[in-house]
Amino acid sequence: MKVHFLHKPDIKNLVNFIKEHIYDSVIILLSRCSVIYDGRAKSTLNEGDRIIMIKPDGSLLIHKNKKREPVNWQPSGSSISYKIENKQFIIRSIRKKPREVLEIIVYEVYHACAFKCEDYEELNLTGSEGDMVDMIFKNPKLIEEGFKPLSKEYQIPTGIIDILGKDENNNWVILELKRRRADLQSVSQLKRYVEYFKSKYGEKRVRGILVAPSLTTGALNLLKSENLEFKKLTPPKKDQTLSKKLNKKHNTINKIAILDEWL
Amino acid sequence: MKVHFLHKPDIKNLVNFIKEHIYDSVIILLSRCSVIYDGRAKSTLNEGDRIIMIKPDGSLLIHKNKKREPVNWQPSGSSISYKIENKQFIIRSIRKKPREVLEIIVYEVYHACAFKCEDYEELNLTGSEGDMVDMIFKNPKLIEEGFKPLSKEYQIPTGIIDILGKDENNNWVILELKRRRADLQSVSQLKRYVEYFKSKYGEKRVRGILVAPSLTTGALNLLKSENLEFKKLTPPKKDQTLSKKLNKKHNTINKIAILDEWL
DNA sequence: CGTGCCAGGTGCCCT
DNA sequence: AGGGCACTTGGCACG
The missing domain is CATH 2.70.180.20 (Protein Yojf; Chain: A;)
Incomplete structure (x- = not known):
């Protein structure tokens, strides 16, 4: 029962x-x-x-x-x-x-x-920050021409860098990714990582890029005043087989039962 | 029905x-x-x-x-x-x-x-950051002798300062409150506010204090290296009349119905 | 376990 | 509507 x-x-x-x-x-x-x-x-x-x-x-x-x-x-x-x-x-x-x-x-x-709630299925979600990471590693020029990603989740004393890489001039590049509009906090986070790297490798050799679909006004101002950069990038939604299947089924059925209406 | x-x-x-x-x-x-x-x-x-x-x-x-x-x-x-x-x-x-x-x-x-879910009562919660603010305004020496709180939720371009005040030597004091163990992010937040104030009033005239019940190791390290301060303070849980009433009732009843046992 | 941080965060309050 | 942030945040992954 x-x-x-x-x-x-x-x-x-x-x-x-x-x-x-x-x-x-x-x-x-x-x-x-x-x-x-x-x-x-x-x-x-x-x-x-x-x-x-x-x-x-x-x-x-x-x-x-x-x-x-x-x-x-x-x-x-x-x-x-x-x-x-x-x-x-x-x-x-x-x-x-x-x-x-x-x-x-x-x-x-x-x-x-x-x-008696029997459930053997797990949620399959896409469009999260992890998907952005994958996308950038697959296609680094999405950040800029010559960008070379070196490691993800790179740990330093002041936190964990989403993606650490180098640019075409061999400068360190620190990426902080946000799946949604980045705010002041995102900028502070990036700044915290960049400052640690600068204290280790020198001012001139380290860049910080905030990667997100958009920025709040305050974040943009702070980013500029701190000489950090912004790269517009939206998290990708992977094609989900099941989603397609369900939608197709859905559509097929629609053709059969045309009279069904949303209430 | x-x-x-x-x-x-x-x-x-x-x-x-x-x-x-x-x-x-x-x-x-x-x-x-x-x-x-x-x-x-x-x-x-x-x-x-x-x-x-x-x-x-x-x-x-x-x-x-x-x-x-x-x-x-x-x-x-x-x-x-x-x-x-x-x-x-x-x-x-x-x-x-x-x-x-x-x-x-x-x-x-x-x-x-x-x-038909009829509900006219709202949650009455205490022990939040707001309660810490009230406590500090009522009793500023909880921070330190001679501390004078001036305003709460003080807005600056890089965010909103929980409590802005002055110490006995007339330095600006910026408080960032956390109701729970403070982390790297809390320190970054405080640092962001302090840096704006320093850029306005000069290095020597601004202090930043993180106020929280405890600190993560990383937060403590960052705090020290940034010359920021820590003040241990736990959010107060106000005496809630209703809570007392219910507990009293509860106890009274316990005396009557001693046989009741937790299952 | 503590640390760090993302989340389809949600909710609140302010301008 | 956008901004900034607290939350009994919850949850996860990693050291």
């Missing part, structure tokens, strides 16, 4: 339900609750309707009716316990390191379900 | 269910699905069991059985459409800016619920 559920369960049935499915299924509670959290920070949340999700890996999410982010949570690896107290159901999640305690006072559960 | 649900719905009932509750209730689908996303990046996710959550504000989450983070999502403000295609249910979410399209091919819905 994929899904078990209880509608408006009494507290006894709820406890048994949790006991049966915890650490095995994803448990979802549509509930009225309040939340206390104490850990890296500390928070309280008064009584209201929320969705509680408890995953088999110990992660716990409490969602409000808005936004992508949970209002409270505990990451995977946390351990769950629960008890009845004065006819209220209390869920406690404890994270060991750093020590964080989350406590949910559940006043009412409108609906509970447990989902 | 707080919660409506369908167990193992056929596709027609499912469509009506969605039509009835979308943009009004939080809809949760326990489903087998695949996902295509194209926007800032691009991804595919093959068939598997996942939890789909659609909130009234247009945010959409697709959760696997692990981790705190959704595997795919769309933030609030996105618009949802859906249709039947070859006996499969397809959900499409479109975000306008930046343009991002998410498409879920739903092969099977094991269970669907819609939750």
Whole structure:
């Protein structure tokens, strides 16, 4: 059975339900609750309707009716316990390191379900910084004619250089890549690497290039005043076989079932 | 009615269910699905069991059985459409800016619920950077004897200074606060502000202090080599009335119902 | 483990 | 709308 559920369960049935499915299924509670959290920070949340999700890996999410982010949570690896107290159901999640305690006072559960969530597929994502790195190593002249990339993720005391290379005049070239619009922080990061290299190899022999699809105004100003350079480059989205397949299927079906309309 | 649900719905009932509750209730689908996303990046996710959550504000989450983070999502403000295609249910979410399209091919819905999620309470959180700012303004000698904070969030061309002040010798003092262990990036940030101030007021008249509970090794090294300073300070967790109340209640109840045990 | 840093980061606040 | 940045950031990869 994929899904078990209880509608408006009494507290006894709820406890048994949790006991049966915890650490095995994803448990979802549509509930009225309040939340206390104490850990890296500390928070309280008064009584209201929320969705509680408890995953088999110990992660716990409490969602409000808005936004992508949970209002409270505990990451995977946390351990769950629960008890009845004065006819209220209390869920406690404890994270060991750093020590964080989350406590949910559940006043009412409108609906509970447990989902034996079987999933053997991983996300296949493209268009990230790593794809930019690959692209530049395959085709270095995207940076400039004569650019020779030497190593990626090159470690120095002040951080990790995305791509280290040399230009046609044998100057060191430090690339800092950003998959999205680069900001002040990106410039500071590049500057930090360049300054270390300059202290080692001399002012004249080191260049720093920020590689990104665009720049904020502040970043551009700082970049110029620091004699750093900018190269416009957008992260590539690789052709994904599956994506194509699904889209094709999609299109084929469209021809057959023309009447289908988006609602 | 707080919660409506369908167990193992056929596709027609499912469509009506969605039509009835979308943009009004939080809809949760326990489903087998695949996902295509194209926007800032691009991804595919093959068939598997996942939890789909659609909130009234247009945010959409697709959760696997692990981790705190959704595997795919769309933030609030996105618009949802859906249709039947070859006996499969397809959900499409479109975000306008930046343009991002998410498409879920739903092969099977094991269970669907819609939750009229009424919530008038906001999270009350303490222990954040803002609390550190307040603490320092209330008690400036936490930084050092004679420190005078002058303004918070002081804007300069290269960013925003957390706290700007003067020391007892009338030097400018720039504080960069971190609520958690400070890293290389924190030092770079402070350095960026300090360098702007030095270029305006001269080398000798400007100090930079990183204020945080601790430092990474790399950050400490960089800080020292840049003649910046460190002041150990941990963000305060304010006494939260509600938290106390709940804990007290909790304790009182414990005395009454001693037999309750954590499971 | 700590260090460093990317992320489709998200969300908040300010101009 | 763009900028700057905090976040209980989470998550990953590497030493």
